[in-house]
Amino acid sequence: MKVYKVSIALAAMLFYWVPANAEPHEVLEIDVAGMTCTFCAYGIEKNLSELEGVDKAEVSLELKKARVVMRPGVSADESRIRELIRDGGFTPNASSRHTEESE
Amino acid sequence: MTRVATSILVATTLAMISTDTAAMGLRSFVALPLEKNGTVLRLFDVYNFDRDINGLTTSLAYGLSGKQTLFLSLPYRISPSGPDRFGDVNLLYRHVVWQVDDNSGTSRLGLLGGVAIPTDKRRDVGAEVGAVATFYHQRHEWDLDALWVQGLDNAPNAARYDVSWQYRLTPAHYPEWGQASEWDVVLELNGRWAEGGTMVHQVTIGLQWIHRRWVLEGGFVQDLNGPQESRLLVGTRIHF
Numbered sequence: 001m002k003v004y005k006v007s008i009a010l011a012a013m014l015f016y017w018v019p020a021n022a023e024p025h026e027v028l029e030i031d032v033a034g035m036t037c038t039f040c041a042y043g044i045e046k047n048l049s050e051l052e053g054v055d056k057a058e059v060s061l062e063l064k065k066a067r068v069v070m071r072p073g074v075s076a077d078e079s080r081i082r083e084l085i086r087d088g089g090f091t092p093n094a095s096s097r098h099t100e101e102s103e
Numbered sequence: 104m105t106r107v108a109t110s111i112l113v114a115t116t117l118a119m120i121s122t123d124t125a126a127m128g129l130r131s132f133v134a135l136p137l138e139k140n141g142t143v144l145r146l147f148d149v150y151n152f153d154r155d156i157n158g159l160t161t162s163l164a165y166g167l168s169g170k171q172t173l174f175l176s177l178p179y180r181i182s183p184s185g186p187d188r189f190g191d192v193n194l195l196y197r198h199v200v201w202q203v204d205d206n207s208g209t210s211r212l213g214l215l216g217g218v219a220i221p222t223d224k225r226r227d228v229g230a231e232v233g234a235v236a237t238f239y240h241q242r243h244e245w246d247l248d249a250l251w252v253q254g255l256d257n258a259p260n261a262a263r264y265d266v267s268w269q270y271r272l273t274p275a276h277y278p279e280w281g282q283a284s285e286w287d288v289v290l291e292l293n294g295r296w297a298e299g300g301t302m303v304h305q306v307t308i309g310l311q312w313i314h315r316r317w318v319l320e321g322g323f324v325q326d327l328n329g330p331q332e333s334r335l336l337v338g339t340r341i342h343f
């Protein structure tokens with residue numbers, strides 16, 4: 001009976017764990033020039049976070065970058081992201097894409 | 104006649120205070136970078152120790168685009184020795200005409216144009232024109248702005264300038280990802296002039312506690328000439 005319960009628990013863990021790792025997230029990192037203070041950079045973070053298909057967006061004042069994590073299976077629309085950065089009053093520069101597994 | 108002159112001076116002063124809305128200088132609100140469709144609300148109180156008057160200004164900044172911003176402000180005077188009343192509504196438009204961004208900061212020049220609309224029929228409209236320059240490099244920010252108010256009909260002309268230096272005390276380095284709150288010290292030289300008077304130069308020193316979505320700020324202003332008055336500033340900004 002105990003083995004039966006452990007098997008069910010393991011199966012449940014696999015059920016939740018496997019789908020989360022099945023589809024990796026695309027991540028777009030883009031250099032942003034002109035970002036200065038925390039208060040001023042908030043607007044970029046907010047607008048990028050509201051973009052369709054975005055799971056998470058954050059900016060780094062230290063690295064001068066914006067990082068956009070897409071939902072699984074969704075590809076980042078780089079031209080729209082660049083437009084939002086320009087709308088934020090800043091200048092988008094070089095970018096790179098990679099994929100990340102879910103945590 | 105003295106009362107009329109005083110009223111004009113106070114009205115003009117209120118109108119000037121009302122343009123105190125944008126970068127992150129204390130006395131000026133017109134340098135603030137703001138994203139398209141972004142809104143910043145600022146509540147700012149100036150207490151004049153010598154005249155026992157509070158000037159509470161409510162300001163809104165709205166981003167029309169990355170380079171175009173509207174500023175709207177309304178001052179309200181609270182005085183135990185006289186009637187409480189609204190000052191002039193101030194509507195100012197800023198267009199950034201030059202901007203160079205790099206990894207250490209930014210340099211920008213914006214042109215300003217607007218109008219001061221009286222809330223009292225006894226006062227007249229003023230047209231405003233000016234410029235604001237911002238230079239941000241690593242932990243230092245300099246903002247310079249100047250505004251000329253052309254009084255229409257019987258409204259007096261007026262002018263102002265602000266030279267602001269801000270230095271980020273902490274953090275020395277931001278975290279790689281995620282945003283830390285910061286403390287900035289502010290030192291400013293300001294000038295306020297109303298037709299019929301002399302330019303009153305002022306020095307302002309203050310502190311700003313800056314978070315992602317809000318700022319708390321305060322400071323002290325001392326006239327360097329003219330009435331030699333002292334003022335205390337307390338304010339907050341919220342980014343929507």
